[in-house]
Structure formats: structure tokens, C-alpha cells
């Protein structure tokens with residue numbers, strides 16, 4: 378509740394709360410006592426959740442070598458710095474760096490770890506950062522780096538490999554895009570593809586492309602050539618194959634693994650000069666579905682000085698091992714807890730007994746006013762997503778569904794409608810679970826318990842993004858008694874209140890761990906429907922009769 382109040386208050390942080398609190402006589406003004414305690418509690422929560430650092434934190438070491446954290450507004454600091462020469466990096470030494478890291482629970486390890494940046498202006502003095510690029514950041518509303526950006530940008534600009542893990546919605550996309558664009562600007566001499574970003578889904582690739590396009594707006598390289606970014610779509614793939622477009626045209630390409638491999642195998646795109654290779658949602662790209670394709674991409678990038686980067690909100694230990702084996706002295710950056718969800722999300726479990734109970738639970742949420750759009754509902758299969766869509770349509774809920782059987786155009790249109798607020802409730806499979814940045818999603822419902830703790834973290838991460846608060850509800854039934862355990866553990870790690878019975882329930886035997894790992898934690902689910910069984914049987918018989926009659930006619934013909 379406190380967290381919700383603090384977050385919904387947004388940027389209107391009371392700046393004087395600190396000094397005032399000190400000056401107040403607690404013993405005399407007893408009625409204000411509670412308010413002051415509240416303020417202290419709030420500032421504590423703010424510090425922990427301020428991933429977007431609306432307030433600037435500057436650290437200084439005083440004579441007694443004690444750290445003092447001083448807040449300065451963006452304007453104040455801008456006024457004091459009259460001219461480029463006077464802009465000084467905010468973080469200048471290891472003590473300041475470690476205090477900054479402590480403030481956002483950053484854990485950074487590796488050989489020769491560079492200092493983080495305290496503000497985007499630090500980049501000008503430390504890395505001769507491009508002014509147009511800085512302008513593009515500010516014009517898009519990015520005035521202060523988020524913790525993952527503070528850490529990752531200097532690492533990449535020092536040309537180091539990086540394995541980065543930060544909460545969902547904490548700005549990882551810009552954490553790899555900002556240094557990438559700067560490095561392309563620095564590398565004036567060579568033409569052709571230098572930066573490659575791999576994403577597991579088309580939707581996410583498209584989103585990264587849009588961000589990269591905005592960031593490289595009006596940036597020109599040698600001979601006034603604009604920096605060229607492309608999304609490797611089906612049509613661009615065909616153009617490259619037919620040599621309608623030359624493969625040297627682009628500086629940065631964003632693609633899904635399969636599409637990229639297709640053009641590379643047809644020798645329509647040369648990856649041998651790629652200098653920066655970024656895997657977004659790295660744990661997905663190195664799991665069993667994609668690992669071979671990711672490996673093919675790595676082998677096609679032959680540049681000896683290839684810089685590799687891996688990003689995700691979840692990095693399981695097997696992916697860490699892969700990262701260590703393919704990277705050169707990587708720097709490992711973890712913001713927050715590796716197995717936890719974003720702390721801006723209020724997480725809740727609802728026991729529904731059985732499958733019918735889930736439909737009742739949704740209707741109850743509607744009745745109780747908890748079903749506040751925009752809402753995303755995740756299900757485990759296409760069939761189930763379609764079935765729930767039909768059920769909710771009957772309830773006259775403004776809803777649509779996205780899954781792998783819908784065409785790219787349909788998917789794009791639905792996403793647009795959802796983003797514009799025309800569509801209130803989006804039903805989907807895990808195809809939209811990762812990376813997609815819908816601003817202001819109020820509620821995520823896991824209609825089916827996700828298959829792993831990682832899937833859970835990504836699914837619920839569609840809400841509570843960019844410093845906003847959000848809510849996630851997970852339905853479970855008797856048959857989810859094992860699958861729910863890792864979810865309770867994530868809730869614990871993320872600081873949610875977990876009752877004693879939940880805590881007991883979360884304990885896993887070796888066998889249970891094994892069955893979760895092998896995806897055998899739950900059995901086949903019953904169909905989603907409110908149509909009585911007798912009607913369903915009648916309908917099926919009718920369909921069978923029609924099919925049989927069609928068959929007979931065909932045979933006669």
C-alpha cells in the first residue's frame with residue numbers, strides 16, 4: 378500500500394522532506410510525528426524503487442571520510458555548469474561508485490570494471506559523447522540514466538563484453554543502444570554492417586528498431602551519410618537476396634535469429650565485419666529453442682575484436698556458463714536480485730480450485746472492480762487463448778487475442794489498438810511475454826501458471842514498467858500444486874508478503890525441481906468453456922455428421 382502511494386505520487390517528490398525532518402522537534406509536535414515517520418518510510422521506499430532516479434544522487438566524501446548523499450535537481454546542476462568545460466563527471470572515484478551501486482543494489486564484477494556514470498553528461502567528459510546523440514536522448518525524455526544504463530554504457534564504451542541482468546522495464550534497451558550508436562559514430566572509417574541486435578520475437582525486434590531509429594535521428598557519419606538502421610523484415614530479406622539493396626547499406630541491423638540465418642545462408646548479408654553483437658533476452662536465445670541458431674550467428678561473426686553483450690531480466694546459471702564460455706573477460710552486471718520480479722509490481726495468487734473456477738474468478742474481478750484496463754491475460758496455449766477470447770467476448774469485454782497463428786499484420790494492428798487504448802484487454806500466449814513495452818498496463822493475469830520462474834518474471838514484467846506501479850494476479854488450481862512453487866519463491870525474493878502456508882507450500886523436493894526443469898510440472902488442462910457438456914457433445918456430433926456427409930459427396934463425385 379505504501380509502495381503504491383509513493384509510486385502513484387510520481388515525480389512530485391517533496392524536496393525539503395529531509396532537512397525539515399531534522400529541524401523538527403519530535404517530542405513537541407507529536408501529531409506531526411506520524412507524518413514524519415511516514416515521510417521517512419516513503420523516502421526509504423523511494424530510494425529502493427527509484428530505478429529511474431527522478432532525483433539526482435550525488436555523492437561526496439567529507440573530511441571524516443563519511444559518505445553523504447546530496448540531492449540536486451536537474452535544473453540546479455545545469456545552472457551551475459555554464460559551458461561544456463565545466464561539466465564534471467559526477468562519479469569520479471571508486472568510493473563514489475560503490476555508494477551509487479549500493480543505492481540501487483548493483484552488483485558488478487569482472488576485471489577492471491569501469492566507473493558507472495552518474496548522469497548522461499558524464500558521457501561528454503569521459504567519452505567525448507556525441508552531442509546530437511545526447512540531444513536525441515533528451516528530446517525523447519531521457520534525462521537521467523537508469524541504474525542498468527549507468528553501469529552498462531561505460532562498460533560497452535570501453536569495448537568490453539557484458540552480461541547484464543536488470544529488472545523488467547528498467548531500461549535495458551537503451552543500456553545497449555546508447556553505446557552502440559556512439560560506437561558506430563566513433564568508427565567513421567568502415568562502411569557496412571557493424572552492429573547486430575538479436576531478439577527472439579518479431580514484435581520485440583520491431584520495438585528495438587523504433588527505439589534505435591529515434592536515437593540515431595539526424596546523426597551523420599562520414600561524407601554526411603546518415604547512420605542507417607534496419608529491421609530485418611521479410612521484405613528487406615527478399616530485397617537483400619535479390620540484390621535490390623546492397624548489404625553494405627546498413628550500420629545496424631535488428632533481427633530475429635531465423636530470419637538472419639536465412640539471409641546469411643543465402644550469402645545476402647555479410648556478418649564478417651560486425652563489431653558489436655547484442656543478444657537481447659539472452660536466456661531465451663540460448664535455451665534449447667534458439668541455441669543452435671544463436672551459435673550459427675556467432676560463427677558467422679568472424680571479426681576477431683567482436684564485442685558481445687547479453688541482456689535479460691533473468692539469467693539462469695546455465696546461461697551464465699554459456700556467457701563465460703563465449704565471451705572475453707566479460708563484466709557481469711546485476712541490478713537488484715537475479716531471480717526476483719520488478720519490485721514495482723504488486724503480486725497476488727488466487728486459488729480457483731479447478732478450470733471452471735478460473736472463469737468465475739475473472740468474472741469476480743470484473744464485479745469487484747479489480748479488472749481495470751489495460752489488462753494482459755497470459756495462457757499456456759493457442760487453443761486455450763482462443764477459447765478464453767470467445768468466453769470473454771460473450772461477456773462483452775473489449776478484448777482481442779494474439780498468438781502465433783495470427784498473421785504479422787493482425788498482430789501489429791492489435792498491438793497498435795492496445796497501445797492507443799482502443800482495446801482494453803489483450804489475451805496472449807508467451808509470444809508477448811518478453812520485452813514488449815506497453816506503457817501503463819494496470820494488470821497482468823496469469824490465467825495459466827507459467828512454466829518456469831523466468832517465464833513468470835517476464836510475463837508480469839509487462840506491468841510496473843518505467844517506474845510505474847502495476848499488479849499481477851496468478852490463478853492456480855489443484856493441478857498446479859508443483860508449478861506454483863517457483864512462483865511463490867519469486868514472490869518471496871521480490872519482497873512480497875508471503876503467508877506461512879505459502880511459505881510451507883513453496884518448499885520443493887529434488888524430484889519436484891526435476892519435474893519443473895523438464896516441463897512436466899502440470900498435466901493436460903481441461904477445456905475452457907461455460908457451454909454444458911451435453912451441448913458440446915451435441916455440437917460435436919452435428920459437426921461430425923456434416924463432415925461425413927461432405928466426405929460421402931466427394932466420394933460419389
Ligand SMILES: Nc1ncnc2c1ncn2[C@@H]1O[C@H](COP(=O)(O)OP(=O)(O)OP(=O)(O)O)[C@@H](O)[C@H]1O
Pocket residue numbers: 429518519520521522523526543544545546547548549550551689690811812813814816838842843
Ligand atoms: N533513462 C530513462 N529515463 C526514463 N525512462 C526510460 C529511461 N530508459 C528507458 N526508459 C523507459 O523505460 C521503459 C522500459 O524500458 P525497456 O523496454 O528498455 O525495459 P527493459 O529493461 O528492456 O524491460 P524487459 O526486461 O521487459 O525487456 C521504456 O518505456 C523506456 O522508454
